[in-house]
Structures are given as C-alpha cells and as structure tokens.
Amino acid sequence: MSVAVEPAHTRKDHQKQKPGYVRMKSTRRGVDNPRRSVLLTVLTGIVLIYSLIPLVWLFINSSKTQADLFTSFGLWFSGDFALFGNIGDTLTYDDGIFGRWFLNTVLYVVVGAGGATFLAVLGGYALAKFNFPGKKAVFAVVIGAVAVPGTALAVPTFLMFSEMGLTNTPWSVIIPSLISPFGLYLMWTFASEAIPTELLESARMDGAGEFRTFFQICLPLLGPGIVTVLLFTMVATWNNYFLPLIMLKDPAWYPLTLGLNAWNAQASTAGGEAIFNLVITGSLLTILPLIAAFLLLQRYWQSGLSAGAVKE
C-alpha cells in the first residue's frame, strides 16, 4: 500500500507494524486509534454473561450430589465438592458405558470429520483452481442440497441403509458425515486466495503430476483453511444427534450425545433411576474436549475463517 496518501498521524503506527498475525491485529487500530469505551464494554459484557452463564451453571452443578442439586441455589456451590466423585460415578456407571460412548464419538469424529475434511479440501481445490466440464452443475447441486431438511434425507437414507444392512453399525453414522457442503464452500474460497495460479502453472511446466503438485506444493499453503474446516466438521460430528438417533438402536454404538439423552430420559421412564448428577457431569465431560480444541487452535481457525485477512 502507498504511504503517501495516508494522513500523517497514522505514520508512527505504520512503522511498528510487524508482518503476519501481529500486524493484522494492529492494522485497524492505526486508522483512528479509537479510545476504549467502558460503556460499550459493559453493554457487550451483557452478551458475554449470557453466553457464559449456562456453562458456569454446568460446572457448578457438576460439583453437587444429586440431593444437593434439588436443595441448593443453582449458581453457587453447596454441600460437598463432589465433582471428582461425580466424574468417577459417570465413568463407572453401567459398567463404564460412558467410556464406550466417548470412544464411539472419537471414532465417528476421526473417520467422519477427518474424511469430510479430506473430501472438502480436494473438492474445494478443484473448484478453485480447475476449469472442468460440469463445474457449474456441481456448484448448483451442492448449494441446493444445503437447503434440504435433515429428515428428507434421513428417512430414505435409513431405509436404504437398512436394506444394505448398515443400520446399527458405525458405518451408518460415518458415511453421511463425510459430506460437508459448508466445508467445501470454505475450502473453495480459501484455496482461491491461498494458492497462486502461477505456482500451479510453473509446477505443471516442470512436469509434476497433478497429485504431486497438490500434495507437495498446495497442501502446505492450505494449512489454516484445513484446520478451520476440520474444526467445523469436528463440531458437526461430535454434536451430531439426529443421524445416530435414527440409525442406531444398540447403546453400545451410541455417541455421547445420544447416551446423555438416554440417561436423561431414564428418569421419566417407569422404574428408571434418576441420575441427573451424572447427566450434568457427563455433559461437562462431553463439551470439554471441543472447548479445549477451539481454545488451543484459535489462531489457526480465526485466520482460516478470515480467509486471507492475514495477508491483506
């Protein structure tokens, strides 16, 4: 960018800009160097509190015994700090079925979300960097399909899978998870920006095959986009409820979401034992891995979402 047209007072800020991520953060500040506003912070703070209160509630209440749950105030600790006891009970209840559900979820996430990301990366790269017959049709069909309700797919998919003998197996959950139209869209915009077409042309000039070009030259450039798509497909499969609800009858194949709901429903069935403290603690254990993944990888997915904001 040209420095000449900029107002003089932004110069000093311009000098301390560093390349890369740090620069992205400080760029806007240089425009008018706005004063921080207490009022605005407080107003946004209301939304912040709204967002965090249920999570705080979940944490506090997972430290209570079932008896305390019914007798104490929801937003403060009470009685013994029973979190670790609750965690132990959650993991051992019903011969440790929670651990089984956890492993099932990990299986669905690794194969489903991993596969979905792989397909979306390949497909997005094709849409961004190739001109092939049927490209417009591909695009129209995929975008149109996003609007189709889950049930419109679920019922016939269930019938098809049950004829193929796939229902009640992990495949019935994994195969439909392999498609992420949103991931394809994200990779398409990301790859268009991140891979210079000149680079591809010179690689082809040197006689590199298409797959070699992709894996050795393009894949490293797509890093932040891949992490972003991976996180979003992970959330989608980790949080999946409807699909396994239809496909799975055997609790041994349940993912965590289905298992937690079964535990909750247990209280309202005749003769069922109410285990609300385990439902609450199990919920906490279910969300922790995803929250940890988002916090640890935030610099990647945030730059991936901005799809090019970093390099400006």
Add this chain to the structure above:
Amino acid sequence: MTTASPPPAALGTQPKPAKRAQKRTQKRSWSGWLFIGPFMAVFAVVFLAPIAYSIWLSFFRNQLVGGNGFVGLANYSQALQDSQFWSSLLRVTLFLAVQVPVMLLIALLVALALDSGRLYGKSFFRISIFLPYAVPAVVASLMWGFMYGTRFGLVGNINSALGINLPNPLSPDLILASIGNIVTWEFIGYNMLIFYSALRVIPKSLYEAAEIDGASQFRLVTAIKLPAIRGALVVAAIFSVIGSFQLFNEPAILQSLAPNSISTYFTPNLYAYSLSFSGQQYNYSATVAIIMGVITMVIAYAVQLRGMRKES
C-alpha cells in the same frame, strides 16, 4: 486503496474467486474431476440418492388392501389438508420471524463492537461469546432445560428465594420462546464470527477517507460497514432460515422434560420423524419432508434475491 488485487474473499462475501478464475483463461480439462470426484461420489450416495428415493416414496402408499401401491399426488394433497402439518409449519414460521432477527441483530451488534476496537479485552469477548457454538445441541438443551425447570433450575430457585411464581418456561405458552432462547444462545457467537470476519477485510483506506470527511461512527457503520458485509449478512440469514425450518434437536430433547408442551407435530421435522419412526408411515413422512425442503429452498432463494438486489 492501492493494492492491485481485489480485497480477499472473506467468508460470506461475493463469490469472487469464480470471477477471478474465469478471467485467467484456464484450459478446460477433465483433470479437475480427479479432485472433486471423490466428494461428488459420496455426495451422490448420501444426498442425491436419498432425495431421489424420497421423491419416489412420496408417490406410493401402503394400503390395507393391495399393499404398496402407486397413488400419484395423493400424499401431497393429504399433506396440504393436514392441520397438524400446517400448525407445525406455522409454529416454525413464527419462530423464524422472531428468533432469527433477534439473534442476527445481537450478533451484528457484538461484531461491530469488536470491530470498532473500543472494547477492553476484545479477544476474551470474541472467544467467550463464540464458545456456545462448540456445545452440542443435546447438552445445550439439557442445560437450559434443567435451568428452566422448577425443581432444581434457576427458575425454581428464584421462585423459592423471592416467594414469587414466575411463569414456567416449559409450559405450553412459553415453550417456543424458551426454545428460541436456546437456539439464540447456541448461534450468536457463530454468526458474530461470520460478521466479524467480513468486517475485518474491509479495506482500511475506506475508513481513512471517511475520517477525513469527518464522518461519525454511526455514519461509518451505516454507510461503509453494513453495505460492505451485505454478503455475509445474506449468507447468515439464509443459514438461519434453513436452521429454523429444520428445528428438531432442541424440541426433541426437551420433550422428555416438558412432555405436555411439545407435541409429536411441534415442528415439521419432528412431525416427519414421528410419522416415520413411531407411525411407520414412511411414504407420508417422505412427502412432508419434501414439501418442507421445497418451502425452505424457495424462502432461502427469496432471501438471497432480496439481499442481493441492490448490489451491482
């Protein structure tokens, strides 16, 4: 703006990559199919085949006499006269008309606040408000369901502490609003991030020009920021419309906590699900799902047309 390239495509901005790709005279070849092929193959299995099967199913009916027979459009005319279907459609339309604008407005305000650079602790705000997105719908519904509850929920706490009788959020009158609150909580952060990513890539030279002209912050928002992120607003609106019409998880999970408030035809998706898996009426269920799919696509398309109208 002195950079030669167009601004980077952010999530939800116009599909510029396509235009750019066309500008370069790429050789049209089939090699793109090497990369999009795997995606399309799985897509055909889990999207196209079920949709086709669904349409086929909707023309048949299992009759007491004569078994499974072709009935033409009889299922469709039945659905159009089905008061349960209409009441479910009316309910999600009401939900859509209230919940989506409220959610998108809050998300937009937070994104603008973050982008203004006037907040203390900006990244803490951004990540915290986004966190609920990582919480599975099952856990979110259970959490809020417990908090709504009069037994050990916050509502019960407030009632007993203050000796008052707050209206029960799980009662038939309030359940839709309560579900709206859960969905809003889940997706404010997600939409906020879409808007924020789009705001980040507005060329800062525009702000400089506006500042020289002495534009107020409010003018800056209405004249520059909002028009610049129109694409992101439309994309978020379309996703929210689709999400509302497909409402299923939250009411399905709350059903065990509030069985008297949530009927089997509370939303069209829930209705189609109950028809299939409790009533074994696969053909009629497929019909309901197809009608909803068509309505969703029409409305999403209308939102897109309206949103893009003033552009270019």
